[in-house]
Amino acid sequence: MLTSDRGEGSIAELCRREGIATSLYYSWSKEFLETGKKRLAGDTARQATGVEVKDLKAESSALKEVVADLTLENRLLKKTCSRMGETTNEISRLRDA
Incomplete structure (x- = not known):
């Protein structure tokens, strides 16, 4: 996980090193935090992923x-x-036998 709490540098530096856009990091972070808040509030429903939907349809x-x-x-x-x-x-009798 990317974090600057461990003294590894700024988020921007970590994103560059890992090859992801800073905006992507922040959108993932926001989504993660919002999901955590919902789960703590008792909302356990979530959106199915594309792979899950495909598997369920099959x-x-x-x-x-x-x-x-x-x-x-x-x-x-x-x-x-x-x-x-x-x-x-x-x-029915034959089936039960």
Whole structure:
């Protein structure tokens, strides 16, 4: 972490050494402090990062596909059992066995 508290020089010198813009340092610092204040006040919600959003969308898509597959399989099994003369109660009994 960049800090001049340890006698390492000014923030501007540290930013130059680390290759970041001073304005970027101050925006990160402000964001960090504001987030800390919110967390201390009990606000634990935060914005998701782009990577998190992408991962959640992929997971959601995969889960929707699984639900669709299971729904189709369930309908097929019900149709097959009804053609064989099985009732819904018998299907439940077979599933529980």
